[in-house]
Amino acid sequence: MPRKPTINDPEFDADPDEPREAHLKILDMIRRIPPGYVSTYGRVAEAAGYPKRARWVGQILRNSPLADGVPWHRVVNAAGRISTRGGSGPRRQGVLLKAEGVRIDGNGRVDLDEYLWRFRMKRQARHPSAESGRRSVVLRAP
DNA sequence: AGTTTGACTAATG
């Protein structure tokens, strides 16, 4: 019996079920953040289709064997700070961000108003009847 | 099998 895949699983050859799907989508979203911009754990999770799952993003970046080549340094926390963790990671993240032109203020914070990458909203599924009747409307004063 | 632990966050004081 194949065991259930986890984000730590070095093989990831099982069929695509939920954890793996989320994992890949999250990595995909991070890849879309262009140089010179940042996003946050929560926003990445939401854009990937998993609202309120910010911790998944952190876990994946920490553990995933598939995280090679993803611009992990462009993910900061909701306050614009580089999340703490042991080792030289945080310092390196700051260096990488600065190298891309992201300014970090005296309090160690990235100004999200300036550097936050806004993911393109996925078009929401519409009811078929709404599709054909799409048009612009003008609201009239009451 | 229950508890603790996080690259998290929003709300509250």
Added chain:
DNA sequence: GCATTAGCCAAAC
């Protein structure tokens, strides 16, 4: 602004 708390959920003990 910080600190605390509750919610979060997969991994690790």
